[in-house]
Amino acid sequence: MRLQSLWLSHFSTLALLVCLLATPTSAHAAIPVAWNAVPPNELYGGYSYVTQSYDQTQDNSISGGMNGWQGDFKMRILPWVGLKFDASGYYAQHQYTNPRTYFFLAGPQVSQHFGRYNLFVHGLIGVAHLNGGTQFNSFVPSASNNAGFPLVSNFSLAAAIGGGVDRAFNHFLAWRITGDFLHTNFTAGGVEQNQLQLVSRDGRISTGPVLRF
Numbered sequence: 001m002r003l004q005s006l007w008l009s010h011f012s013t014l015a016l017l018v019c020l021l022a023t024p025t026s027a028h029a030a031i032p033v034a035w036n037a038v039p040p041n042e043l044y045g046g047y048s049y050v051t052q053s054y055d056q057t058q059d060n061s062i063s064g065g066m067n068g069w070q071g072d073f074k075m076r077i078l079p080w081v082g083l084k085f086d087a088s089g090y091y092a093q094h095q096y097t098n099p100r101t102y103f104f105l106a107g108p109q110v111s112q113h114f115g116r117y118n119l120f121v122h123g124l125i126g127v128a129h130l131n132g133g134t135q136f137n138s139f140v141p142s143a144s145n146n147a148g149f150p151l152v153s154n155f156s157l158a159a160a161i162g163g164g165v166d167r168a169f170n171h172f173l174a175w176r177i178t179g180d181f182l183h184t185n186f187t188a189g190g191v192e193q194n195q196l197q198l199v200s201r202d203g204r205i206s207t208g209p210v211l212r213f
Helices: 002-029
Strands: 041-050 066-078 081-091 097-114 117-134 151-168 173-184 201-212
Touching: 041 081, 041 173, 066 097, 066 201, 081 117, 097 151, 117 173, 151 201
Parallel strands: none
Antiparallel strands: 041 066, 041 201, 066 081, 081 097, 097 117, 117 151, 151 173, 173 201
16 A cells, blocks of 8 residues: 555656646647648648458458558638548559559548647548459469459449648648548449458548648
């Protein structure tokens, strides 16, 4: 009991010291920046990753995420509200199929600048396009299996809800980390190709530079 009290005492002292040291920096960062001091437009481009791939088969032998890219353009329409246009593409290569997915989205973004940091949330809606070639599998003697598991090429309504943070290096350049919940409504491939269903919900993370102008 005495040891626990001593540990709590030391922990409280350390926590108080950290708070005192961090107070000036935190207070400065918590002051909103005047909107006329921030360029109204943003251009972003970087690496992106979705947590699941569009190639689930009956035996669930194919899984994993997809690597790709994401690009955004945002223009300010109100002091704290902008209109964002988002485009992204994702690619994978597996034993049976090579899925490729593209998103084209638009919607409002709400932002607030605090010192060098910009916090934002957005809600986007648009379309997604999916297609996938097949991989020839020489180890499977069946002709139907050699055809692989092609994905039906089609369009779907799509939406993204998420947000992120920018850390500014100077007045015009920042670095962004962002995450989204993606939703699509793709239909499944043909039953004869053993294609059960396509993933309709994904997580998406992205990072890269932001140019403000």
